Structures are given as structure tokens and as C-alpha cells.
Amino acid sequence: MNHGADTIAAIATGAGAAGVGAVRVSGPLVPAIAASMLGREPRPRHAHFAAFRDGAGELIDRGILLYFPGPASYTGEHVLELQGHGSAVLLDALLRRCISLGARLARPGEFTERAFLNGKLDLAQAEAVADVVSATSEAGARAALRSMEGVFSARVDDLLGELIALRVHIEAAIDFPEEEIDFLADPVIGEQLAALRTHLDELLVETRRGVRLNDGIAVAIVGRPNAGKSSLLNALAGSDRAIVTDIAGTTRDVLREAITLDGVTLELADTAGLRESDDVVEREGIRRARAQLERCDVAILVTDEAHAAVDVAFFEGTPSHAARIVVVNKIDLGSSPAHDESADGVAKLWLSALTGEGLDALRGLLRTLATAGAGEGAFSARRRHVVALEIVHEHLTRTATALHDSHAGELAAEELRQAQQALGEITGTYSSDDLLGAIFSSFCIGK
Ligand code: GDP
Ligand code: ZN
Secondary structure, eight states: OOTTSSOEEEEOSOSSOEEEEEEEEESTTHHHHHHHHHSSOOOTTOOEEEEEEOTTSOEEEEEEEEEEOTTSSSSSSOEEEEEEEEOHHHHHHHHHHHHHTTOEEOOTTHHHHHHHHTTSSOHHHHHHHHHHHHOOSHHHHHHHHHHHTTHHHHHHHHHHHHHHHHHHHHHHHHTSGGGHHHHHHOHHHHHHHHHHHHHHHHHHHHHHHHHHHHHOEEEEEEOSTTSSHHHHHHHHHTSOOSOOOSSTTOOOSOEEEEEEETTEEEEEEEOOOOSOOOOHHHHHHHHHHHHHHHTOSEEEEEEOTTTHHHHGGGGTTSOTTSEEEEEEOOTTTSSOOSOEEEETTEEEEEOOTTTOTTHHHHHHHHHHHHHTTOSTTOOOOOHHHHHHHHHHHHHHHHHHHHHHHSOOHHHHHHHHHHHHHHHHHHHTSSOOHHHHHHHHTTSOTTO
16 A cells, blocks of 8 residues: 555545534645645644635635644644635535645545554554544543543553563473473463463453443343234334234344434344244344344343243353343233342343333343443443454463463464464554455545
8 A cells, every 4th residue: 555655635524514624634745735725834733824715816715724744643644734614615615625736535534544554543543533433422432532542452462462471481482392391381381371361351351341332232132932022122212113913933033223322322133033943034033143142242031920930041142241131021911010120140120012111120221231331441442352352362262271281382382373463453463454444444534
């Protein structure tokens, strides 16, 4: 990629009328463009009040011109910011003027991509820039800001440091085959690995929470056919999207609905009854339901008084870190009033998806689960980061096996090498062009 070879420009502020709007320019032509716009050499990092004119000398707008010479700028290149009135027409004219002076239109995320490529921020920080911009809750925005400042990256780098230290230790041992067994039996190696695994587990917990703060929580609704899963989803979502019928097995696919509770997003999925089926379409639904179940943060079992005890089998397949809620539905049919209980870490609520009685208690519980641990120091993260840490986890488990069971230094070293690679992908130490393309293309233009 020949980044830095050309100069890019984009409107950096949101669409629609606003008090102030800005055009951002980055690249080698910036000093020349800035001088043309101002009519003289701009002073670095100084707010100039300027008359922005088009090629014919016609006034486009009056506003503020800011010039940041590279490398002390957002992208690491020369950067120009032109602030004018937040009118789409004027900003377009300002942008056209920059293009006529030699800049080209920036792709989505291209400014931040250049900042990454020029080492101004790492990949996890760059992703957090987009997450700050798109945050829908205050807790989410704060967490994304911490990741943008490097709080998450620093944790990853600490772990990387520990991992490399252990790798060096083991690589040194296998360089001396005649003494390898003794080296590998050194209790220090075992202690280093144990500490590393503990720190990884801690980081995984916090990173999963970071994803919840960023994306909201994934909620899977499970239970036998006709328990009222679709009705509950609709009641929570306040719409009629899921198909509700009296025929068992109507929900043939995973139905998703994103709802917002106090700015926290809940991604709800109604799963088809997880049971044997000869129907192809239904089997596909069941397969997807299982996949949804395996990655949920919260599993809600919908059941009734009679089946509550046996139906807990539906929780099978939910991750061990997921919260579990038993909903005893259809209380409007019986005499049990809405209330809640919890035992063994499983919350139990009585409600009616049909009348809405008891639904607020469930909403409150979901809200609490979604924002749990969102306080001091919480950072945002993405699913990609969790997946990378899970891969590191697998490699460290195999490293331990190699060391303890067979004293296989070469194997352990190879596992650690792969663990280091997976960890490095989070901050972009190792990254493919495909990954970068996927990340930056999801940005908005001007960032
Ligand atoms: P699913 O198969 O688990 O998704 O169940 P549905 O949501 O499709 O509901 C099955 C049937 O139970 C429908 O006829 C619903 O109207 C009914 N139902 C769901 N929740 C309640 C409830 O709280 N009270 C009553 N009386 N009926 C309900
Ligand atoms: Zn259903």
C-alpha cells in the first residue's frame, strides 16, 4: 500500500444542517492547499480565521483553518482542518475546492488507517475510534474511549511480554538437548506458564465484558415448542416480528431483534425448539439455534411450572460464562403471581408474555447484566479480540500438556509461537490486508 503518496480529503462532520462542519485533509499536498486557502503560509497548530474561496476567487465560507504538520498529527502526515458552517452545500463546495487543489476523496476509515500504518495508534485503538463514534450508551462511549487511549492494548502488550519471556526460556532450554529435560523441569517455567494462563483468563473475562459494552449483550431464548419464546421476544421487542402460533415447531429459524434498554443493546434471538427433526428447514433452524446458543451472554429458558425442572436441559450448550435465567411463563393461566427467586446463580422469574405482567423485572435484570462491571477502568473490545484470546487459551492449554505430560520442549515452543501470533493480531503486530480492509471499510467517511 503506497500510503502517504497521495492527499486525501473528506467532510469529517455528520450529515445535515449544524452550527459547525469540518473538512479534513491529510497528505503531502496539505501545506500547499493550506497556503492557497489562507492566502499565506499557515502557522502550525494555530487557529486562523480565514475566507475560504473557490478557484475563481468567489467566497465559499468564512471559518477556521488549522494546520498540523506531520508527524505530530492524527494521521502522522500533514493534516489540514477547515471548519466552516455546517451546511452540506457549503461543505461540499469546500471539499470540491480541496479536490481541485490536488486531493482525492478519502475512503471510509482512511484517515485512521493512515494513523495506524504510520504507527500513531495500534489496530485495537483504531477500532476503538470507530466504536467511540458509533457508541449508543454513555457506558459504551466511555469504555471505547479507554480502548482508544490504549488501556486494552496495554493489557494485551503486558500479556505478550509475559508470553515472550516464557518462550525465550523454553527456546533456550531446547537449544541444549542434553540438558533439555532438566531445563523444562525447572519450576520457574511451570510458574511462568501458570501466571500467564491466569492473566489470560482475567483478560478474557474483561474482554468479553468489553464486547458487551460495545455491541450490547447476546441473549438466546430457549425452551420447548409452545412455551412462549416468540411471544416473549415480541413482548420485549415491542413488535410482532416473530411468528407466534399454536403449532409446535413454527419458529423455523433464529429470529433476531435488537432492543435498547437505557442505551444498552440487547440482541435477542428466539431459537427453534432444539429437538430432533426430519424437516430440512427446521433442522437448519436448529443448527443455527445451537450456534446462537454457543455464543450467547445470557440464556433465557422459557418454561412453565410443570416443566421447569426438566427443561433446564435446554441450557445445555450455553457457554459457562453466560448468565442463566429461568422464566416461568403463562402465569395468567394459573394462580402463581409474578415474583423472582435465584438459586445456584440461576435467576428465576414468573411472568406472562401475553399480558406483560412481570416483564419489567426481566427487563431490569437484563439491564443489570448488560452493564455489569461497566465502572472504573472498563474498556471496550470486539468479538475478533475475544476469538483471538480464545485461540491463545487453546495454545496455552496445549503448551501445558506438552510440558507436563511429555516434556516435549519443541511442541511447547511451537504452541507458544502460535499463541504469540494470535495475540499479536489484536493490536496489529501481525495482520493481513484482508483483516485491515474489513476493519477500516466499516468506518464512516472522514474518520
Ligand atoms: P414458542 O413456540 O415457544 O415460540 O411459543 P409461542 O410464543 O409461539 O407461543 C405458543 C402459544 O402460547 C401461543 O398461542 C401464544 O399465544 C401462547 N402464549 C405465549 N405466552 C403466553 C402467556 O404468557 N400466557 C398465555 N395464556 N398464553 C401464552
Ligand atoms: Zn416460537
